[in-house]
Amino acid sequence: MARPADPNAQGALIAAARKEFVRAGVKGARIEDITHACGLSKGAFYLHFDSKEELFGQVVGEFMALVQKRVKAREEDITAFFMRNGPLREQDVRKKSARHEAFLALEVKHDRGLLETIWNYRDIFDVLMRGSQGTAFDGLVWEMVQREIERIKDSFEIFKQYGACRTDVPSEIFGSLVVGTYLLVAKQMSLLQAPPNFDLWVESLHRLIREGSAPPLQPQRQAKARRAGGKVTMQRRNKRSRP
Amino acid sequence: MARPADPNAQGALIAAARKEFVRAGVKGARIEDITHACGLSKGAFYLHFDSKEELFGQVVGEFMALVQKRVKAREEDITAFFMRNGPLREQDVRKKSARHEAFLALEVKHDRGLLETIWNYRDIFDVLMRGSQGTAFDGLVWEMVQREIERIKDSFEIFKQYGACRTDVPSEIFGSLVVGTYLLVAKQMSLLQAPPNFDLWVESLHRLIREGSAPPLQPQRQAKARRAGGKVTMQRRNKRSRP
């Protein structure tokens, strides 16, 4: 053996490519720009990948596998929960019973997990969303979105049957609200350098979605970070001023 | 004068181009595909437009002008409202006072109007969202989204000061929820043939955002269409079954 290959080359190429994809989309990214960004020549690219699409596909593959795992884990957890505890009823929600709280905790946990997964691939997520039209990856996120809407719609429908949620809005609308919210939050992450306070975000969203934006009857405690991961970006604290 | 120009040519080109943009994005759309789709030759395209970007820009310009008008109209209406009525207070929201209801009606009206505008350009909106990365139009919708989040954040913050909304969630999060929801709903419109029931959608969203998804204490009436525009797509009626 002779002339060992540059061990960082592949990693550097992937990193540079991800940046280029963000800048110009899958179609718009130029291989020469990618290689120049890490001091390599165009030819070097083809020592590691067949095409930029293949590279993108690899990273997307990793990402989607992780997401898939998350989705499956949630499904299992949720079905296990209902097997063990039976459906939530109106009184569970009204009185915030232990079962209800346990269910919420489960949802929070999985929402947080999904957000964290997306955080690590927020650049790719961004590109899938806004820069892969007309490529093989076209529609990937949007199909995922559709499936999630469907899932939430079905879940909402079951809740309706037991009076555990309001019945005066179409379930699809609720699905769009939840998924749209998380979708934008995920997209917004692509603008951040440091990870946000996931707990604050998820807890706030859950509170809003569950209880609405109108002032509650009970006294309010601030949604707070259990575990402030990294620098907190949305640390705005409410002043609770009231004239 | 001799040989009058085909009077539908320009319109046909625009229509065909919009379809192509949806299929392949701004970059991916090919001029020959556009012209062939309306039985014209490539050269004919350049009798009407300098480039596909110029064509796209024209339509985007129309769209953004309409949106701008809507945004400005809302701003004026809202400031006029607060000039006339003063800020909403906790009791307005709690008791659903006339002022509060008037304010809500205003918001509903403008949300509905914006959705209707987007409806007419839902294809363009879709392309701006997911198929204009790396072009001059890159980021247009996302900047709009950012501005809207900011607007809602500011408004929420004022509400907080008067106790007219919950104070235990960051205002940005609320902004992301509202804008994300409408963003996804707008995007979903690109999949529909016939216009949805705007009133049902907007009223349901308002109800959810204001009061949350948990079952309310008051008896629920179905959100209904005042004016069912066209075929209603999300007409699912709730069964209100409760075991």
Place this chain on the structure above:
DNA sequence: GCCATTTCTAACCCGCGGGTCATAAACTGC
């Protein structure tokens, strides 16, 4: 040092698609 071997470079090829233009076609006025 020198060969063998693998890595890496940069010049090259080539197809695709945007943009042009000589030419043909269509129409008006006479």
Place this chain on the structure above:
DNA sequence: GCAGTTTATGACCCGCGGGTTAGAAATGGC
């Protein structure tokens, strides 16, 4: 029908960027 004028065509040009490859560079084994 003919001249004049505007519209439309499609062959052509050409640059850009993906992919290839001959050969240079680097390194290990001897």
